[in-house]
Amino acid sequence: MDLSVIFKNAPFMLGGLILSFQLAAITIIAGLILGIVLASARLSSKSVFYYPATIYIHFFRGLPLILVIFWLYFLAPVILGTSVNEFTAAALAFVVFEAAYFAEIVRSGIQAVPFGQVMAAHSTGLSPLQTARFVVIPQALRNMVPALVTQSVVVFQDTSLGYVIGLREFLRRVNLTDAREARSVELYLFAGLVYFSICSLGSRASRRLEKRRFEAD
Amino acid sequence: MGIFNYQFDWSVLWQEPYGRLMIKGILTTLHLSVLAWILAVIIGILIAMLRVAPRGSARFLGTGYVQIFRNTPLLVQLFFWYYAAPLLLPQTVQEWMYDNIPNYAYWAGVVGLGAYTASRVAEQFRAGFLAIPPDQYRAAYATGLTPFQTYRYVIIPFAFRVILPAFTTEFLTCFKNSALAMTIGVMETTHTAYYIDSFTWHGLETTTAASLVYLSIAIIIGVSMSALEKRLHIPGMIVRGS
Numbered sequence: 001m002d003l004s005v006i007f008k009n010a011p012f013m014l015g016g017l018i019l020s021f022q023l024a025a026i027t028i029i030a031g032l033i034l035g036i037v038l039a040s041a042r043l044s045s046k047s048v049f050y051y052p053a054t055i056y057i058h059f060f061r062g063l064p065l066i067l068v069i070f071w072l073y074f075l076a077p078v079i080l081g082t083s084v085n086e087f088t089a090a091a092l093a094f095v096v097f098e099a100a101y102f103a104e105i106v107r108s109g110i111q112a113v114p115f116g117q118v119m120a121a122h123s124t125g126l127s128p129l130q131t132a133r134f135v136v137i138p139q140a141l142r143n144m145v146p147a148l149v150t151q152s153v154v155v156f157q158d159t160s161l162g163y164v165i166g167l168r169e170f171l172r173r174v175n176l177t178d179a180r181e182a183r184s185v186e187l188y189l190f191a192g193l194v195y196f197s198i199c200s201l202g203s204r205a206s207r208r209l210e211k212r213r214f215e216a217d
Numbered sequence: 218m219g220i221f222n223y224q225f226d227w228s229v230l231w232q233e234p235y236g237r238l239m240i241k242g243i244l245t246t247l248h249l250s251v252l253a254w255i256l257a258v259i260i261g262i263l264i265a266m267l268r269v270a271p272r273g274s275a276r277f278l279g280t281g282y283v284q285i286f287r288n289t290p291l292l293v294q295l296f297f298w299y300y301a302a303p304l305l306l307p308q309t310v311q312e313w314m315y316d317n318i319p320n321y322a323y324w325a326g327v328v329g330l331g332a333y334t335a336s337r338v339a340e341q342f343r344a345g346f347l348a349i350p351p352d353q354y355r356a357a358y359a360t361g362l363t364p365f366q367t368y369r370y371v372i373i374p375f376a377f378r379v380i381l382p383a384f385t386t387e388f389l390t391c392f393k394n395s396a397l398a399m400t401i402g403v404m405e406t407t408h409t410a411y412y413i414d415s416f417t418w419h420g421l422e423t424t425t426a427a428s429l430v431y432l433s434i435a436i437i438i439g440v441s442m443s444a445l446e447k448r449l450h451i452p453g454m455i456v457r458g459s
Contacts, residue, residue, distance in 0.1 A: 178300065195293055200284060
Protein backbone atom coordinates (compact mmCIF):
# COMPACT_ATOMS: atom_id res chain seq x y z
CA MET A 1 0.00 0.00 0.00
CA ASP A 2 1.34 3.38 -1.02
CA LEU A 3 -1.20 6.05 -0.20
CA SER A 4 1.00 8.93 -1.38
CA VAL A 5 -0.19 8.22 -4.92
CA ILE A 6 -3.66 9.35 -3.86
CA PHE A 7 -2.53 12.60 -2.23
CA LYS A 8 -0.27 13.44 -5.15
CA ASN A 9 -3.08 13.08 -7.68
CA ALA A 10 -5.97 14.24 -5.52
CA PRO A 11 -6.49 17.63 -7.25
CA PHE A 12 -6.63 15.95 -10.66
CA MET A 13 -9.06 13.27 -9.55
CA LEU A 14 -11.27 15.57 -7.49
CA GLY A 15 -11.55 17.88 -10.50
CA GLY A 16 -13.34 14.98 -12.15
CA LEU A 17 -15.62 14.64 -9.14
CA ILE A 18 -16.87 18.19 -9.76
CA LEU A 19 -17.71 17.19 -13.32
CA SER A 20 -19.56 14.11 -12.01
CA PHE A 21 -21.58 16.31 -9.67
CA GLN A 22 -22.43 18.74 -12.48
CA LEU A 23 -23.55 15.91 -14.72
CA ALA A 24 -25.64 14.39 -11.92
CA ALA A 25 -27.25 17.77 -11.12
CA ILE A 26 -28.19 18.42 -14.75
CA THR A 27 -29.56 14.89 -15.08
CA ILE A 28 -31.63 15.07 -11.91
CA ILE A 29 -33.18 18.46 -12.73
CA ALA A 30 -33.84 17.93 -16.44
CA GLY A 31 -34.66 14.23 -15.99
CA LEU A 32 -37.19 15.03 -13.29
CA ILE A 33 -38.88 17.70 -15.44
CA LEU A 34 -39.10 15.34 -18.42
CA GLY A 35 -40.19 12.60 -16.01
CA ILE A 36 -43.08 14.72 -14.69
CA VAL A 37 -44.23 15.39 -18.27
CA LEU A 38 -44.05 11.66 -19.08
CA ALA A 39 -45.85 10.68 -15.88
CA SER A 40 -48.67 13.16 -16.58
CA ALA A 41 -49.00 11.77 -20.09
CA ARG A 42 -49.06 8.23 -18.70
CA LEU A 43 -51.84 9.13 -16.28
CA SER A 44 -53.81 10.87 -19.01
CA SER A 45 -57.02 9.30 -20.27
CA LYS A 46 -56.25 10.47 -23.82
CA SER A 47 -54.51 7.77 -25.82
CA VAL A 48 -52.46 10.27 -27.88
CA PHE A 49 -50.62 11.08 -24.64
CA TYR A 50 -50.83 7.71 -22.91
CA TYR A 51 -49.36 5.42 -25.58
CA PRO A 52 -46.29 7.45 -26.63
CA ALA A 53 -45.31 8.03 -22.98
CA THR A 54 -45.84 4.37 -22.07
CA ILE A 55 -43.81 3.17 -25.02
CA TYR A 56 -41.04 5.67 -24.23
CA ILE A 57 -40.84 4.50 -20.61
CA HIS A 58 -40.84 0.79 -21.42
CA PHE A 59 -38.35 1.27 -24.23
CA PHE A 60 -35.69 3.00 -22.13
CA ARG A 61 -36.26 0.86 -19.05
CA GLY A 62 -35.54 -2.18 -21.19
CA LEU A 63 -32.12 -0.98 -22.37
CA PRO A 64 -28.73 -0.82 -20.66
CA LEU A 65 -27.72 2.80 -20.02
CA ILE A 66 -24.32 2.19 -21.56
CA LEU A 67 -25.96 1.25 -24.87
CA VAL A 68 -28.20 4.34 -24.78
CA ILE A 69 -25.08 6.48 -24.33
CA PHE A 70 -23.48 4.97 -27.45
CA TRP A 71 -26.69 5.09 -29.39
CA LEU A 72 -27.25 8.81 -28.76
CA TYR A 73 -23.56 9.44 -29.30
CA PHE A 74 -23.98 8.04 -32.84
CA LEU A 75 -27.47 9.44 -33.40
CA ALA A 76 -26.97 13.04 -32.18
CA PRO A 77 -24.55 14.12 -34.96
CA VAL A 78 -26.84 12.57 -37.58
CA ILE A 79 -29.85 14.55 -36.35
CA LEU A 80 -28.04 17.77 -35.45
CA GLY A 81 -25.69 17.71 -38.43
CA THR A 82 -22.67 18.60 -36.26
CA SER A 83 -20.58 16.60 -33.85
CA VAL A 84 -21.37 16.97 -30.15
CA ASN A 85 -18.83 17.00 -27.34
CA GLU A 86 -18.68 14.21 -24.75
CA PHE A 87 -20.33 16.20 -21.99
CA THR A 88 -23.34 17.15 -24.13
CA ALA A 89 -23.68 13.61 -25.45
CA ALA A 90 -23.47 12.12 -21.96
CA ALA A 91 -25.88 14.67 -20.45
CA LEU A 92 -28.35 14.06 -23.27
CA ALA A 93 -28.21 10.28 -22.82
CA PHE A 94 -28.55 10.49 -19.03
CA VAL A 95 -31.53 12.86 -19.16
CA VAL A 96 -33.35 10.82 -21.81
CA PHE A 97 -32.67 7.55 -19.97
CA GLU A 98 -33.22 8.56 -16.33
CA ALA A 99 -36.44 10.45 -17.21
CA ALA A 100 -38.06 7.04 -17.80
CA TYR A 101 -37.18 6.04 -14.23
CA PHE A 102 -38.19 9.38 -12.71
CA ALA A 103 -41.50 9.16 -14.57
CA GLU A 104 -42.39 5.86 -12.88
CA ILE A 105 -41.52 7.25 -9.44
CA VAL A 106 -43.68 10.34 -10.04
CA ARG A 107 -46.52 8.23 -11.39
CA SER A 108 -46.59 5.83 -8.45
CA GLY A 109 -46.36 8.79 -6.05
CA ILE A 110 -49.43 10.35 -7.61
CA GLN A 111 -51.32 7.06 -7.81
CA ALA A 112 -50.66 6.41 -4.12
CA VAL A 113 -52.92 9.38 -3.27
CA PRO A 114 -56.37 7.85 -2.65
CA PHE A 115 -58.87 8.82 -5.34
CA GLY A 116 -61.40 9.75 -2.63
CA GLN A 117 -59.20 12.79 -1.96
CA VAL A 118 -59.75 14.01 -5.51
CA MET A 119 -63.50 13.47 -5.29
CA ALA A 120 -63.66 15.23 -1.93
CA ALA A 121 -61.70 18.18 -3.36
CA HIS A 122 -64.05 18.42 -6.32
CA SER A 123 -67.11 18.28 -4.10
CA THR A 124 -65.83 21.17 -1.98
CA GLY A 125 -65.76 23.20 -5.20
CA LEU A 126 -62.04 23.18 -6.02
CA SER A 127 -61.17 23.41 -9.71
CA PRO A 128 -59.06 20.59 -11.26
CA LEU A 129 -55.99 22.85 -11.10
CA GLN A 130 -56.64 23.74 -7.47
CA THR A 131 -57.18 20.06 -6.68
CA ALA A 132 -53.79 19.24 -8.15
CA ARG A 133 -52.07 22.22 -6.52
CA PHE A 134 -53.49 22.00 -2.98
CA VAL A 135 -54.56 18.38 -2.54
CA VAL A 136 -52.81 15.88 -4.81
CA ILE A 137 -49.32 17.32 -5.34
CA PRO A 138 -48.46 18.01 -1.67
CA GLN A 139 -49.35 14.42 -0.74
CA ALA A 140 -47.80 12.91 -3.86
CA LEU A 141 -44.53 14.74 -3.20
CA ARG A 142 -44.32 13.32 0.28
CA ASN A 143 -44.90 9.85 -1.18
CA MET A 144 -42.19 10.10 -3.79
CA VAL A 145 -39.38 12.05 -2.11
CA PRO A 146 -37.63 8.99 -0.60
CA ALA A 147 -37.66 7.19 -3.96
CA LEU A 148 -36.45 10.33 -5.73
CA VAL A 149 -33.50 10.59 -3.34
CA THR A 150 -32.64 6.92 -3.94
CA GLN A 151 -32.85 7.46 -7.70
CA SER A 152 -30.58 10.50 -7.39
CA VAL A 153 -27.99 8.29 -5.72
CA VAL A 154 -28.34 5.87 -8.64
CA VAL A 155 -27.90 8.77 -11.09
CA PHE A 156 -24.74 9.84 -9.31
CA GLN A 157 -23.37 6.29 -9.57
CA ASP A 158 -24.40 6.14 -13.21
CA THR A 159 -22.39 9.25 -14.10
CA SER A 160 -19.36 6.94 -13.92
CA LEU A 161 -20.59 5.50 -17.24
CA GLY A 162 -19.62 8.75 -18.98
CA TYR A 163 -16.28 6.98 -18.92
CA VAL A 164 -17.16 4.97 -22.03
CA ILE A 165 -17.28 7.95 -24.38
CA GLY A 166 -14.15 9.50 -22.91
CA LEU A 167 -15.77 11.98 -20.56
CA ARG A 168 -13.16 12.91 -17.96
CA GLU A 169 -15.32 12.50 -14.90
CA PHE A 170 -14.10 11.10 -11.59
CA LEU A 171 -13.73 7.44 -12.56
CA ARG A 172 -12.07 8.24 -15.90
CA ARG A 173 -9.53 10.37 -14.06
CA VAL A 174 -8.86 7.62 -11.53
CA ASN A 175 -8.36 5.28 -14.48
CA LEU A 176 -5.97 7.74 -16.17
CA THR A 177 -4.05 8.14 -12.91
CA ASP A 178 -3.77 4.36 -12.68
CA ALA A 179 -2.45 4.20 -16.24
CA ARG A 180 0.32 6.61 -15.22
CA GLU A 181 1.10 5.37 -11.72
CA ALA A 182 0.23 1.64 -11.94
CA ARG A 183 -1.29 1.60 -8.45
CA SER A 184 -4.58 -0.19 -9.11
CA VAL A 185 -5.31 -1.44 -5.59
CA GLU A 186 -4.95 1.92 -3.85
CA LEU A 187 -6.65 3.93 -6.58
CA TYR A 188 -9.73 1.77 -7.09
CA LEU A 189 -10.23 1.33 -3.35
CA PHE A 190 -10.01 5.11 -3.08
CA ALA A 191 -12.56 5.54 -5.89
CA GLY A 192 -14.87 3.05 -4.19
CA LEU A 193 -14.51 4.86 -0.85
CA VAL A 194 -15.33 8.26 -2.39
CA TYR A 195 -18.45 6.94 -4.13
CA PHE A 196 -19.41 4.98 -1.03
CA SER A 197 -19.19 8.00 1.29
CA ILE A 198 -21.30 10.18 -0.99
CA CYS A 199 -23.86 7.51 -1.84
CA SER A 200 -24.36 6.24 1.70
CA LEU A 201 -25.17 9.78 2.80
CA GLY A 202 -27.89 9.79 0.14
CA SER A 203 -29.15 6.33 1.05
CA ARG A 204 -29.31 7.26 4.73
CA ALA A 205 -31.24 10.45 3.95
CA SER A 206 -33.68 8.41 1.89
CA ARG A 207 -34.22 5.91 4.72
CA ARG A 208 -34.79 8.71 7.21
CA LEU A 209 -37.34 10.38 4.93
CA GLU A 210 -39.11 7.07 4.44
CA LYS A 211 -39.34 6.57 8.19
CA ARG A 212 -40.66 10.07 8.75
CA ARG A 213 -43.32 9.46 6.12
CA PHE A 214 -44.56 6.38 7.94
CA GLU A 215 -44.62 8.19 11.26
CA ALA A 216 -46.58 11.06 9.73
CA ASP A 217 -49.29 8.76 8.41
CA MET B 218 -31.53 18.09 -41.29
CA GLY B 219 -28.66 15.67 -41.24
CA ILE B 220 -30.81 12.58 -40.90
CA PHE B 221 -31.69 12.79 -44.59
CA ASN B 222 -28.07 13.03 -45.62
CA TYR B 223 -26.99 10.01 -43.56
CA GLN B 224 -26.54 6.96 -45.76
CA PHE B 225 -27.95 4.05 -43.82
CA ASP B 226 -26.25 0.74 -44.53
CA TRP B 227 -28.00 -1.99 -42.61
CA SER B 228 -25.96 -4.67 -44.36
CA VAL B 229 -23.20 -4.20 -41.74
CA LEU B 230 -25.42 -6.34 -39.55
CA TRP B 231 -25.08 -9.50 -41.62
CA GLN B 232 -21.94 -8.90 -43.72
CA GLU B 233 -18.95 -11.14 -43.07
CA PRO B 234 -17.47 -11.04 -40.46
CA TYR B 235 -19.74 -8.59 -38.62
CA GLY B 236 -22.85 -10.76 -38.55
CA ARG B 237 -20.93 -13.58 -36.93
CA LEU B 238 -19.45 -11.16 -34.39
CA MET B 239 -22.90 -9.87 -33.45
CA ILE B 240 -24.23 -13.40 -32.85
CA LYS B 241 -21.17 -14.21 -30.76
CA GLY B 242 -21.70 -11.00 -28.79
CA ILE B 243 -25.34 -11.83 -28.06
CA LEU B 244 -24.38 -15.34 -26.89
CA THR B 245 -21.69 -13.83 -24.64
CA THR B 246 -24.23 -11.45 -23.11
CA LEU B 247 -26.51 -14.40 -22.39
CA HIS B 248 -24.03 -16.78 -20.76
CA LEU B 249 -22.25 -13.97 -18.91
CA SER B 250 -25.48 -12.81 -17.32
CA VAL B 251 -26.67 -16.34 -16.53
CA LEU B 252 -23.38 -17.30 -14.82
CA ALA B 253 -23.34 -14.01 -12.88
CA TRP B 254 -26.96 -14.64 -11.89
CA ILE B 255 -26.23 -18.13 -10.53
CA LEU B 256 -23.39 -16.68 -8.45
CA ALA B 257 -25.63 -13.82 -7.32
CA VAL B 258 -28.38 -16.16 -6.12
CA ILE B 259 -25.94 -18.32 -4.14
CA ILE B 260 -24.23 -15.35 -2.44
CA GLY B 261 -27.55 -13.54 -2.13
CA ILE B 262 -29.21 -16.35 -0.14
CA LEU B 263 -26.24 -16.54 2.26
CA ILE B 264 -26.19 -12.76 2.79
CA ALA B 265 -29.96 -12.68 3.33
CA MET B 266 -29.65 -15.45 5.95
CA LEU B 267 -27.01 -13.35 7.73
CA ARG B 268 -29.29 -10.30 7.51
CA VAL B 269 -32.11 -12.06 9.37
CA ALA B 270 -29.90 -14.03 11.78
CA PRO B 271 -30.50 -13.64 15.51
CA ARG B 272 -26.80 -12.96 16.17
CA GLY B 273 -25.84 -9.27 15.94
CA SER B 274 -22.40 -9.83 14.43
CA ALA B 275 -23.90 -11.89 11.60
CA ARG B 276 -26.42 -9.18 10.85
CA PHE B 277 -23.61 -6.60 10.83
CA LEU B 278 -21.66 -8.63 8.24
CA GLY B 279 -24.69 -9.04 6.02
CA THR B 280 -25.67 -5.38 6.23
CA GLY B 281 -22.08 -4.32 5.53
CA TYR B 282 -21.96 -6.42 2.38
CA VAL B 283 -25.19 -4.96 1.05
CA GLN B 284 -24.16 -1.38 1.91
CA ILE B 285 -20.74 -1.62 0.28
CA PHE B 286 -21.92 -3.21 -2.94
CA ARG B 287 -25.01 -1.04 -3.36
CA ASN B 288 -23.35 2.28 -2.60
CA THR B 289 -20.52 2.04 -5.12
CA PRO B 290 -20.98 2.08 -8.91
CA LEU B 291 -20.82 -1.31 -10.62
CA LEU B 292 -18.18 0.12 -12.95
CA VAL B 293 -15.81 0.80 -10.03
CA GLN B 294 -16.41 -2.74 -8.80
CA LEU B 295 -15.61 -4.22 -12.21
CA PHE B 296 -12.40 -2.20 -12.40
CA PHE B 297 -11.54 -3.40 -8.94
CA TRP B 298 -12.01 -7.08 -9.86
CA TYR B 299 -10.20 -6.66 -13.15
CA TYR B 300 -7.27 -4.38 -12.31
CA ALA B 301 -6.82 -4.48 -8.54
CA ALA B 302 -7.98 -7.89 -7.26
CA PRO B 303 -5.26 -9.97 -9.00
CA LEU B 304 -2.57 -7.77 -7.41
CA LEU B 305 -3.79 -8.74 -3.96
CA LEU B 306 -2.97 -12.41 -4.63
CA PRO B 307 0.47 -13.97 -4.08
CA GLN B 308 2.93 -13.70 -6.96
CA THR B 309 2.77 -17.42 -7.82
CA VAL B 310 -1.02 -17.40 -8.04
CA GLN B 311 -0.86 -14.31 -10.26
CA GLU B 312 1.53 -16.06 -12.63
CA TRP B 313 -0.60 -19.20 -12.68
CA MET B 314 -3.67 -17.12 -13.52
CA TYR B 315 -1.80 -15.30 -16.22
CA ASP B 316 -0.88 -18.60 -17.88
CA ASN B 317 -4.08 -20.55 -17.31
CA ILE B 318 -6.95 -18.08 -17.47
CA PRO B 319 -6.67 -16.47 -20.91
CA ASN B 320 -10.06 -14.78 -20.74
CA TYR B 321 -9.59 -13.30 -17.29
CA ALA B 322 -11.73 -10.26 -18.24
CA TYR B 323 -14.72 -12.54 -18.75
CA TRP B 324 -14.35 -14.18 -15.33
CA ALA B 325 -13.74 -10.81 -13.67
CA GLY B 326 -17.00 -9.75 -15.31
CA VAL B 327 -18.86 -12.80 -13.98
CA VAL B 328 -17.54 -12.32 -10.44
CA GLY B 329 -18.01 -8.55 -10.47
CA LEU B 330 -21.53 -8.66 -11.84
CA GLY B 331 -22.41 -11.62 -9.61
CA ALA B 332 -21.13 -10.03 -6.40
CA TYR B 333 -22.94 -6.78 -7.20
CA THR B 334 -26.21 -8.45 -8.16
CA ALA B 335 -25.98 -10.58 -4.98
CA SER B 336 -26.41 -7.44 -2.87
CA ARG B 337 -29.68 -6.72 -4.68
CA VAL B 338 -30.85 -10.34 -4.64
CA ALA B 339 -30.07 -10.54 -0.91
CA GLU B 340 -32.51 -7.69 -0.23
CA GLN B 341 -35.21 -9.53 -2.16
CA PHE B 342 -34.58 -12.76 -0.27
CA ARG B 343 -34.58 -10.89 3.01
CA ALA B 344 -37.99 -9.43 2.16
CA GLY B 345 -39.11 -12.95 1.26
CA PHE B 346 -37.81 -14.43 4.54
CA LEU B 347 -39.50 -11.69 6.53
CA ALA B 348 -42.76 -12.28 4.66
CA ILE B 349 -42.91 -15.78 6.15
CA PRO B 350 -44.79 -15.99 9.45
CA PRO B 351 -42.37 -16.73 12.33
CA ASP B 352 -44.56 -19.68 13.24
CA GLN B 353 -43.22 -21.50 10.20
CA TYR B 354 -39.69 -21.31 11.64
CA ARG B 355 -40.89 -22.35 15.10
CA ALA B 356 -42.93 -25.22 13.72
CA ALA B 357 -39.97 -26.43 11.66
CA TYR B 358 -37.62 -26.29 14.66
CA ALA B 359 -40.23 -27.97 16.85
CA THR B 360 -40.41 -30.93 14.47
CA GLY B 361 -36.67 -31.36 14.95
CA LEU B 362 -35.33 -29.87 11.72
CA THR B 363 -31.88 -28.28 11.90
CA PRO B 364 -31.56 -24.61 10.85
CA PHE B 365 -30.16 -25.77 7.49
CA GLN B 366 -33.05 -28.17 6.93
CA THR B 367 -35.52 -25.50 7.97
CA TYR B 368 -34.25 -23.21 5.26
CA ARG B 369 -33.83 -25.97 2.69
CA TYR B 370 -37.26 -27.62 3.05
CA VAL B 371 -39.53 -24.99 4.55
CA ILE B 372 -38.38 -21.41 4.16
CA ILE B 373 -36.63 -21.23 0.79
CA PRO B 374 -39.29 -23.09 -1.25
CA PHE B 375 -41.89 -20.72 0.16
CA ALA B 376 -39.80 -17.53 0.03
CA PHE B 377 -38.72 -18.29 -3.52
CA ARG B 378 -42.29 -18.31 -4.77
CA VAL B 379 -43.12 -15.12 -2.87
CA ILE B 380 -40.25 -13.20 -4.45
CA LEU B 381 -40.37 -14.68 -7.94
CA PRO B 382 -41.78 -11.49 -9.57
CA ALA B 383 -39.03 -9.38 -7.98
CA PHE B 384 -36.55 -12.00 -9.15
CA THR B 385 -37.57 -11.50 -12.77
CA THR B 386 -36.91 -7.77 -12.45
CA GLU B 387 -33.53 -8.40 -10.82
CA PHE B 388 -32.50 -10.88 -13.49
CA LEU B 389 -33.38 -8.39 -16.20
CA THR B 390 -31.32 -5.74 -14.38
CA CYS B 391 -28.41 -8.20 -14.23
CA PHE B 392 -28.89 -8.94 -17.93
CA LYS B 393 -28.77 -5.21 -18.80
CA ASN B 394 -25.85 -4.59 -16.44
CA SER B 395 -23.82 -7.25 -18.25
CA ALA B 396 -23.21 -4.56 -20.91
CA LEU B 397 -20.82 -2.90 -18.46
CA ALA B 398 -18.42 -5.80 -18.90
CA MET B 399 -17.40 -4.14 -22.16
CA THR B 400 -15.37 -1.62 -20.16
CA ILE B 401 -12.95 -4.36 -19.15
CA GLY B 402 -12.83 -5.73 -22.70
CA VAL B 403 -15.47 -8.47 -22.77
CA MET B 404 -16.89 -8.76 -26.30
CA GLU B 405 -20.60 -8.81 -25.48
CA THR B 406 -23.46 -7.27 -27.49
CA THR B 407 -22.83 -3.59 -26.70
CA HIS B 408 -19.09 -3.86 -27.15
CA THR B 409 -19.54 -5.65 -30.49
CA ALA B 410 -21.90 -2.92 -31.70
CA TYR B 411 -19.30 -0.31 -30.80
CA TYR B 412 -16.44 -2.38 -32.23
CA ILE B 413 -18.07 -2.78 -35.65
CA ASP B 414 -18.43 1.02 -35.77
CA SER B 415 -14.66 1.40 -35.65
CA PHE B 416 -14.38 -0.52 -38.96
CA THR B 417 -17.49 0.62 -40.77
CA TRP B 418 -18.54 4.01 -39.31
CA HIS B 419 -22.02 2.55 -39.09
CA GLY B 420 -22.40 2.49 -35.32
CA LEU B 421 -25.90 3.95 -35.55
CA GLU B 422 -27.17 0.81 -37.28
CA THR B 423 -25.34 -1.60 -34.97
CA THR B 424 -26.40 0.14 -31.76
CA THR B 425 -30.00 0.33 -33.01
CA ALA B 426 -29.90 -3.40 -33.71
CA ALA B 427 -28.34 -4.06 -30.30
CA SER B 428 -31.16 -2.09 -28.64
CA LEU B 429 -33.73 -4.27 -30.40
CA VAL B 430 -31.85 -7.38 -29.28
CA TYR B 431 -31.91 -6.31 -25.61
CA LEU B 432 -35.58 -5.38 -25.82
CA SER B 433 -36.64 -8.64 -27.49
CA ILE B 434 -34.74 -10.79 -25.01
CA ALA B 435 -36.19 -8.78 -22.12
CA ILE B 436 -39.71 -9.26 -23.51
CA ILE B 437 -39.22 -13.02 -24.01
CA ILE B 438 -37.93 -13.43 -20.45
CA GLY B 439 -40.69 -11.22 -19.03
CA VAL B 440 -43.48 -13.13 -20.76
CA SER B 441 -42.17 -16.58 -19.89
CA MET B 442 -41.53 -15.62 -16.27
CA SER B 443 -45.06 -14.36 -15.74
CA ALA B 444 -46.31 -17.66 -17.14
CA LEU B 445 -44.09 -19.43 -14.61
CA GLU B 446 -45.34 -17.18 -11.81
CA LYS B 447 -48.92 -18.16 -12.57
CA ARG B 448 -48.03 -21.86 -12.48
CA LEU B 449 -46.10 -21.64 -9.22
CA HIS B 450 -48.32 -19.23 -7.36
CA ILE B 451 -49.25 -20.01 -3.78
CA PRO B 452 -53.02 -20.40 -3.40
CA GLY B 453 -54.58 -17.44 -1.67
CA MET B 454 -51.87 -14.95 -2.59
CA ILE B 455 -52.14 -12.18 -5.16
CA VAL B 456 -50.54 -12.90 -8.53
CA ARG B 457 -49.51 -10.34 -11.10
CA GLY B 458 -51.97 -10.08 -13.96
CA SER B 459 -54.82 -12.00 -12.34
